[in-house]
Amino acid sequence: MxxxxxxxxxxxxxxxxxxxxxxxxxxxxxxxxxxxxxxxxxxxxxxxxxxxxxxxxxxxxxxxxxxxxxxEPYFVTLTVKSCKANRLKVMIVKLLQGFSIIKEKQKKDVKEIKELS
Ligand SMILES: [Zn+2]
Incomplete structure (x- = not known):
């Protein structure tokens, strides 16, 4: 590379x-x-x-x-393209929404794994 x-x-x-x-x-x-x-x-x-x-x-x-x-620690990195200052607030909200979706999916996956074992 x-x-x-x-x-x-x-x-x-x-x-x-x-x-x-x-x-x-x-x-x-x-x-x-x-x-x-x-x-x-x-x-x-x-x-x-x-x-x-x-x-x-x-x-x-x-x-x-x-x-x-x-x-239960997890390491997560969220990256996005940089944005203009006037879109920063919207971008932060979207990142937090994305992080919530990831957390909920993780909780659901862990629950399913525990139920299988
Ligand atoms: Zn080096």
Whole structure:
């Protein structure tokens, strides 16, 4: 994927993005061993799957003590295209409605699974 993005950046002449994509392409490709430990360089780009997984783990650990108190935790991400400021209120209402539908479906699915077992 990153090589395809590199091609697009080259076509557009965007050298800043090309550098970012190269950093991601080589993310953790050189591992150095010193004093019994391994060291490498992370690119820290948002589109790097490795760096994103590390960032996600850090965020989960940050909230883990709170999440552990929940009875049935689920991780849900809702994404939409950005909208104009005058449509923001409507968009938030629609997202909350969507989240309610997801929650109700989840409750129904869990109930059906419990009834089957
Ligand atoms: Zn990376």
């Amino acid at each position: 990153i090589l395809s993005l590199m091609d697009v950046a080259k076509q557009k002449g965007d050298t800043e993005k090309q550098n970012s994509y190269w950093n991601t392409y080589y993310c953790q490709s050189n591992i150095i061993s010193a004093e019994g430990k391994l060291y490498g360089k992370y690119c820290k780009n948002r589109f790097c799957t490795l760096c994103c997984s590390i960032r996600k783990a850090e965020i989960i650990n940050k909230y883990l003590s709170i999440i552990k108190e929940w009875q």
